Amino acid sequence: MISVLALVAGVILGLYFDPTVPPALQPYLPIAVVAALDAVFGGIRAHFDRVFDDKQFVVSFISNVLVAALIVYVGDQLGVGGQLSTGVVVVLGVRIFGNVAAIRRHLFRA
């Protein structure tokens, strides 16, 4: 419950302050969002599985975002930026789908 409130509060804060993203960080933003979504859905699923662990959640979120950003950075430096980000999006997308399917099974028993 408190997590949902914190999420809403974060959205409101983001909309309220409306920070400008420096251009150097702009390519990482979409990937960071996907990585964050992966961590969120993983956490929700763990919550329903009754195995949720705060430390695990925080560490998985931070490492997801960092690794995703690193891959994009390396891709940029190698000149294959687009393709490597596609890889990140595919892997994280698959995980998001799997976790959402598990959440759905918990919620609707279907």
Place this chain on the structure above:
Amino acid sequence: MSSREPTGQTPRRPFTPDFLTELFRNPLEPGYAAAAARRAKQPPPRWQTLLFRAVTVVTVLLIGFLLAVAYRQTLAQAPGRAQARSVLVEQIKQRDALTDELQQRADALREEVSRHRDLTLSGFDSTRLKQLEAVTGLGRVRGDGVVVELADAPATVNPVTGEEEVDDLGRVLDRDLQDVANALWSAGAEAIAINGQRLTATSTIRAAGRAIVVDFRPIAGPYEVAAIGPKEMERRFRDSPAARLMRQVATDHGLSFSVRAARNLVLPAAGEPRLRYAQPVPSASPNPSRSGSSASATSPAALPPAFPSTAPSTGLSPLPPSVDPLPSPSEGSR
């Protein structure tokens, strides 16, 4: 590989799912299960649980913040793209205006040249030159004739994409304009202009993508083909195969096609033609070659006159620039 018989000597590899299968089957971090097992074995101290709960809340706050920032960022980038587009459109318009301006200047200079020429030449030569210019499309002309109007079929809204589009069959093609122009020539037209672009003997009507290009200048629909010619030209054009075909296409596919007689049409002069000089063929021999057609072409008597040497019999009258009753756009700049 698969054709080889299993010998039984090599130990059977245990079945391991490939990476993607593993990914699909087990999307949850295995760490959650491990942590749960650890917790069951030995519950962590109370303060540690509270601390990590606080960190989780901060993390979730951060995620929400991230989502909002990404949303704002995406919104902010959209007008940037539109802006780039509008800048390009602006540039195109500027260049178009510049081209028009230069064109006007060229027209003005050409008129000046012809005025000076008129002063120098004798009356007979000057009249003859004007007649030639009128016939070849290098001078403005005025007269009665017909105006053929063509336009694309009205756009229909695609129910799927919501975009307006014109059925390709209902589009006016470069071929259509070519056919109409040729039919007008053969019906006796002495001067033709498409959307104000005068046609000459070397004019081109082509398609570039979806645009129609007349003498390398793009023109947009609705198209207006104006022709000056004898009275019976309208009837002859209406009976021509091209007009019949266009009427058929118009009834079948909804594009509009109309022919009307018009009085006192003024057609502008075409752009200055690029001069090309005849060059002797290196291997040309004084003897006529064997083929009959070229043999006849070598005798000057058999050459058809390049231009009619007398004034055309019909209503085509050249407009001398000095007595031009129409205020041309270049007048002001002089």
